[in-house]
Amino acid sequence: MKYFVSPFNKSANTKFPENITIYDTTMRDGEQTPGVCLRTPEKLKIARKLDELGIHQIEAGFPIVSAEEKRSVKAIVNEDLDAEIIVLSRTKKEDIDTAIDCDVDGIITFMGTSDIHLKHKLKMTQEQALNVCMNSIEHAKDHGIFVAFSAEDATRTDLGFLKKIYKKAENYGVDRVHIADTVGAISPQGVDYLVKELRKDIKTGIAMHCHNDFGMAIANSIAGLAAGATAVSTTVNGIGERAGNASLEELVMALKLIYGLDLGFNVKHFCELSKLVGELTNLDVPYNKPIVGKNVFRHESGIHVDAVIEEPLTYEPFLPEMIGHHRRIVLGKHSGCRAVKAKLEACGIEVTQDELCKIVERVKESREEGKYINDELFNQIVKSIWDKSGHLA
Numbered sequence: 103m104k105y106f107v108s109p110f111n112k113s114a115n116t117k118f119p120e121n122i123t124i125y126d127t128t129m130r131d132g133e134q135t136p137g138v139c140l141r142t143p144e145k146l147k148i149a150r151k152l153d154e155l156g157i158h159q160i161e162a163g164f165p166i167v168s169a170e171e172k173r174s175v176k177a178i179v180n181e182d183l184d185a186e187i188i189v190l191s192r193t194k195k196e197d198i199d200t201a202i203d204c205d206v207d208g209i210i211t212f213m214g215t216s217d218i219h220l221k222h223k224l225k226m227t228q229e230q231a232l233n234v235c236m237n238s239i240e241h242a243k244d245h246g247i248f249v250a251f252s253a254e255d256a257t258r259t260d261l262g263f264l265k266k267i268y269k270k271a272e273n274y275g276v277d278r279v280h281i282a283d284t285v286g287a288i289s290p291q292g293v294d295y296l297v298k299e300l301r302k303d304i305k306t307g308i309a310m311h312c313h314n315d316f317g318m319a320i321a322n323s324i325a326g327l328a329a330g331a332t333a334v335s336t337t338v339n340g341i342g343e344r345a346g347n348a349s350l351e352e353l354v355m356a357l358k359l360i361y362g363l364d365l366g367f368n369v370k371h372f373c374e375l376s377k378l379v380g381e382l383t384n385l386d387v388p389y390n391k392p393i394v395g396k397n398v399f400r401h402e403s404g405i406h407v408d409a410v411i412e413e414p415l416t417y418e419p420f421l422p423e424m425i426g427h428h429r430r431i432v433l434g435k436h437s438g439c440r441a442v443k444a445k446l447e448a449c450g451i452e453v454t455q456d457e458l459c460k461i462v463e464r465v466k467e468s469r470e471e472g473k474y475i476n477d478e479l480f481n482q483i484v485k486s487i488w489d490k491s492g493h494l495a
Contacts, residue, residue: 105359105420116328118363123333124354125159125309126152128379129174130190131347132337133163135385142174144382146181148338151375153183156367157350161335164190165204166197175204188248193238198245208248210280211238215267216255228263235267239274252280252311257288261299268304278307278333283322286315286345290325297329309333312348314340319348320356327357338379339387339394351376351393351425359420373426398422399429404438407431411444433465433475449477451484460487 129145132138140148145162152160160183165172179187186207191197193213201209213224213235220226226234235251242249251271256264268279281296288296293310300308310326310333312319323334340349351372357363376394380387389397399422401407409416414429422429431441442462446453453461464483465475473479 103415104424106415107359107419111360111362116361118327118357118361119330119332121332122327122363122365123158123307123309124350124365124367125161125188125333125335126157126337126350127161127311127335127347128152128337128341128350129178130161130163131311131335131343132341132379132383134343135341135346135383136343138341138383138385140174140382142170142177145174146177148375148379148382149178149181149183149185151371151378152338153181153185154368155371155375157185159186159188159208161210162187162189162206165200166191166194172200172204175201175206179205186248188250191238191242193234195238195241198238198242202242202245202247206247208250208277209242210250210252211235211242212252212254212280212282214254214284215264216258217260218258219255232267232270236270236274239271239276243275248277249275250278250280250307250309251276252282252309254282255284256281257283257292257296258285261296265300265303268300272304272306276306278309279304280309280311280333280335281326281331282311283313283319286313286319286322288318288322290318290321293322293325294329297326297331301330307332309335310348311335313342314345314347317345319346320352323348323353324356324361339376339385339391341379341383341385349392355393355420355425369424370426393425394427399427400432401429402432402434402441403436404441407441407444408438411440433480434469435466437462437465445480446484449481453484453487457487460490 129148133140149160162175162178163171165175175189188208189201189206191201191209191211193211213231220231239249239251271279308331310323310331312322336350336353337347338350340346354367373394376387389395401410406417431444439458439462443458461483469475
């Protein structure tokens with residue numbers, strides 16, 4: 103058995119669309135994390151690893167931003183990856199033309215649709231925004247590429263206007279409309295209502311683009327899919343502006359193991375991908391980060407360790423090897439005899455029961471003194487106990 107999740111999950115009888123697209127925006131929205139700047143060689147490394155994972159679409163960047171950004175997008179396109187390469191563009195002809203010049207498979211064009219964005223950022227009326235968006239969609243569709251329209255701040259937009267602009271975009275031939283929860287301000291229940299309301303009028307694909315300001319990006323993404331959305335945007339490690347975006351590894355593993363929805367990804371690459379993105383963005387992956395964090399498969403508590411040694415799934419919902427992770431028993435204040443004995447056996451060291459108890463006691467004392475129990479210190483502890491007991495190596 104490789105995993106063991108709650109049997110009560112099945113009682114919810116959650117239904118998902120047959121064809122779901124995951125498009126990763128690590129190299130676009132993820133790069134908008136303050137302090138992050140990815141050059142072409144770095145983006146190529148991430149794109150290749152995403153392709154190994156089996157991602158459906160890669161949002162490779164925002165080509166109009168700079169000449170280097172455009173070069174990066176072109177380089178990724180020239181890799182001839184299995185994933186479709188899409189990019190972001192404003193509702194401006196020059197943005198769209200720049201994207202098309204990169205020979206991408208598609209674009210996501212966007213505009214803020216909430217009253218607060220229209221008034222304070224765009225200085226437009228709803229009707230003006232509607233006309234600008236449709237002209238841009240029409241121009242993009244004339245070039246025969248995949249076109250998505252994203253309503254920025256959709257979750258704070260008047261529902262009547264949101265339906266109107268999505269419906270008109272559908273009539274203009276968009277392949278997908280995007281619900282951007284730009285400041286992460288909607289609840290899963292709100293998503294359920296919104297998607298179902300839109301589905302009354304919209305037949306084209308609906309994508310969820312969720313931010314994590316309230317820690318709900320994954321829950322909102324899944325709620326959207328369950329309500330009838332057909333695509334989700336993600337970033338590796340959940341990076342992005344402010345609190346970040348929906349985490350790719352969390353979404354895929356939750357769908358696969360908790361909901362029983364396997365999208366066919368090569369999940370064994372998740373840890374490598376997470377580490378790569380962490381290194382290239384200079385953003386450390388939190389130790390307690392779900393799925394890929396270092397502590398996810400680390401165990402110290404004696405009660406836990408005893409059980410994990412006997413059967414790992416007692417304190418792990420799935421085995422670490424599934425995603426390229428590994429288990430580690432950590433010695434510290436909460437360690438018991440079994441954990442220390444396992445460490446000794448791994449080092450090829452035999453001790454008496456009395457020596458084992460003394461080693462455990464010294465391990466606890468050392469950790470409470472603020473010392474981290476690494477291999478060097480552990481060996482010193484063992485030697486000191488041996489010396490006191492007159493043990494012969």
